[in-house]
Amino acid sequence: MINDSRIAAERLLTWYDHHRRDLPWRSRPGEEADPYRVWLSEIMLQQTTVPAAAPYFRNFTERWPTVRDLASAPLDDVLVAWAGLGYYARARNLYKCAQVVAGELGGRFPDTEAGLLELPGVGAYTAAAITSIAFGRKATVVDGNVERVIARVFAVEEPLPNVKPKLKALAATLTPDARPGDYAQAMMDLGATVCTPRKPKCMLCPWAEWCAARAAGIQEELPRKAAKADKPTRRGVAYWLLNPEGAVLLRRRAEEGLLGGMTEVPSTAWTPTAPDEAAVRAQAPLEAGWRRLPGTVRHTFSHFHLELEVVAAKAGDGWRRAEGLWVPVDRLGGQALPSVMMKVVRHALAHA
DNA sequence: CAGACGTGGCT
DNA sequence: TAGCCAAGTCT
Numbered sequence: 001m002i003n004d005s006r007i008a009a010e011r012l013l014t015w016y017d018h019h020r021r022d023l024p025w026r027s028r029p030g031e032e033a034d035p036y037r038v039w040l041s042e043i044m045l046q047q048t049t050v051p052a053a054a055p056y057f058r059n060f061t062e063r064w065p066t067v068r069d070l071a072s073a074p075l076d077d078v079l080v081a082w083a084g085l086g087y088y089a090r091a092r093n094l095y096k097c098a099q100v101v102a103g104e105l106g107g108r109f110p111d112t113e114a115g116l117l118e119l120p121g122v123g124a125y126t127a128a129a130i131t132s133i134a135f136g137r138k139a140t141v142v143d144g145n146v147e148r149v150i151a152r153v154f155a156v157e158e159p160l161p162n163v164k165p166k167l168k169a170l171a172a173t174l175t176p177d178a179r180p181g182d183y184a185q186a187m188m189d190l191g192a193t194v195c196t197p198r199k200p201k202c203m204l205c206p207w208a209e210w211c212a213a214r215a216a217g218i219q220e221e222l223p224r225k226a227a228k229a230d231k232p233t234r235r236g237v238a239y240w241l242l243n244p245e246g247a248v249l250l251r252r253r254a255e256e257g258l259l260g261g262m263t264e265v266p267s268t269a270w271t272p273t274a275p276d277e278a279a280v281r282a283q284a285p286l287e288a289g290w291r292r293l294p295g296t297v298r299h300t301f302s303h304f305h306l307e308l309e310v311v312a313a314k315a316g317d318g319w320r321r322a323e324g325l326w327v328p329v330d331r332l333g334g335q336a337l338p339s340v341m342m343k344v345v346r347h348a349l350a351h352a
Numbered sequence: 353c354a355g356a357c358g359t360g361g362c363t
Numbered sequence: 364t365a366g367c368c369a370a371g372t373c374t
Contacts, residue, residue, distance in 0.1 A: 045370040052360065052369085086358030089373075123372045143370045161354095188370055197368065198363080228367095229355090258357070302357050339359060 002153060002174065002210040009176035009183060015206035016186035019193070023050065024057050026185070033181065035109040036067045038134035042126045043094050047087060050192075056085050067109075070095070071102035079261055079336040088262055088338065092255070093121030111135040132180035140172040141184040145191025150174075151223035152195060155212035159224040167223075233305040234270040237280050238297070240312040240348040241266070241288065243319040247326035248345075249285055250335060258301070263335045265344045266324060270306060280311065286322045288313035293351040299340040310344060312352045 002008045020029075025041030027033045040060060044053040059081060064070040070078070075095050082091035097119045101109055109130065110116045116127035128139040142150075147160065150167045158166070176183055194201045200219055202208050213219040241249040248265075255261045268275045268283040275283070284290060290311040297308040315322065327335060332345055 042370065047357090047369060047371055048359080049361075049369045084359080086360090087371085089357065090371090093372080121372070125371055129370070141370085144368085145370065185370090192370080230366095260357090300359085302359085303355075 001212050002207070005174045006176065008174060008207060008210065009178070011206045012186050012190065013176075013179055013182055016182055016189060019189065021189060021193075024054050024061075033134045033136075035111075035130060035134040037061060038130050039067075039097075039109060039122075039126075040070075040094075042129045042133075043090055043097075043121055044085065046090060046126070048085065052085065056082070066107075067098050068102045068107055071098040075261075076336065080334060083262065083336045084339055084342070086339070088260055090121055092261060096120040097122065109134070111137065113139055129184060132184040134181070136181055138175060138177055138180045139184070140168065140175045141187065142168045142171050143188060143191075145188045145195070146171055148197065148223055149187060149191045149195045149207075152200075152213035152219050153207055153211050155216055155218065155222065157218075157222070157224060159226045161226065163223070231300070231304050232272065233307060234272060235274040235307045235309075236268045236270040237275055237283075237309045237311055238265045238267040238344050238348075239285055239290070240293070240310055240344075240352055241285060241315050241319075241322065242313075242352075243315045243326055245326070245328070247328045248332070249315075249322050249324045250327050250337075251324040259338050259340075261336070262338050262341075263325075264337075264341050265348075267308065274307075274309070284311075285324065286313075286315055286318065288315055293348065295347060295351060297340075297343050297347050299343055301340075306340065308344060310348050310351070312348060 025037050041053070041057055044057055063081065064073060078095050079091055082088065100119060101107065111131070113127040113131050116122050116130050125141065125143050128141040131137050131139040132141060147164065147167050150156065150171045154170050156163060156167060194205050198220065202211070202214050202219060205211065208214060211219065213222050250263050251266050253259050253262050253264050266285045268280060290313045293310045293312055297310060299306045337345065
């Protein structure tokens with residue numbers, strides 16, 4: 001058990017100094033942090049791995065070097081740039097947040113947790129991360145990594161998510177006054193590289209000698225988690241429609257909800273049982289000689305599986321009556337197509 | 353407050 | 364293969 005939090009923090013920071021990773025959003029030692037880059041990276045990293053976020057971060061910062069640049073961009077450009085990263089509400093909130101900061105806040109991010117918490121898309125974790133990393137002020141950062149480290153060090157056996165408040169309170173008892181940003185990143189790095197979910201590398205851990213879970217031999221079992229509900233399957237039919245000019249019919253999804261504001265290949269509703277012939281005809285964007293393409297597009301969202309059949313047709317003279325936007329096939333890359341829709345596109349291109 | 357909300361990589 | 368997992372937030 002850790003009985004001297006000051007010594008534990010120093011030990012962790014020393015470990016961090018020797019194992020600091022070079023990440024695109026991380027400032028060099030001694031270099032002043034840019035709150036915009038810290039904020040942008042933290043939003044992108046929510047529920048997202050470092051390798052997945054890194055290229056997006058590079059693209060965003062190259063295109064929009066400041067929060068004012070981002071706020072000045074059309075929302076659709078931001079959604080196109082975000083396409084493929086997932087959790088699209090983050091992109092919409094990112095844009096809203098940029099408007100607020102560039103507008104009423106005069107281009108400066110709040111430098112307190114309470115102030116940051118007011119911003120769209122910024123919750124407890126992100127507020128603490130920006131406070132400590134961007135502004136060098138003390139804050140207790142608790143993400144999934146930190147929860148795991150704390151659950152193990154203190155051998156907390158109650159399951160997540162109910163035990164979150166307790167883990168945060170325990171984490172706060174360890175947070176030092178010195179080097180807030182480095183400490184926050186050290187805790188997360190420790191969880192990401194040493195105190196990993198499976199096969200933790202306890203031999204490399206700066207806190208191994210104080211770890212209660214390790215002492216009890218239960219480090220791989222912690223943190224315990226409540227069982228998750230299994231995912232239902234929904235089914236639908238997507239419509240691949242080409243006009244005489246070789247353009248594809250796409251639509252913009254509703255601003256709220258799943259894939260909100262993103263572009264899609266038109267489809268029937270996604271329901272537990274596949275739509276029958278009549279339903280497919282009724283929901284088609286146009287009367288046409290629809291023919292079924294072989295195969296199935298499968299995709300898994302956070303809370304359900306999706307199976308899409310694809311039907312294809314060439315639109316006749318009345319093609320202008322279809323609702324949506326016609327996009328030439330070679331310009332689909334400029335659309336805000338989420339991954340599931342990219343799968344549909346690839347499937348149609350391969351089989352149509 | 354439990355459920356909605358993406359994706360890709362790893363085991 | 365099927366499930367688990369990643370620097371969470373919003374409603």
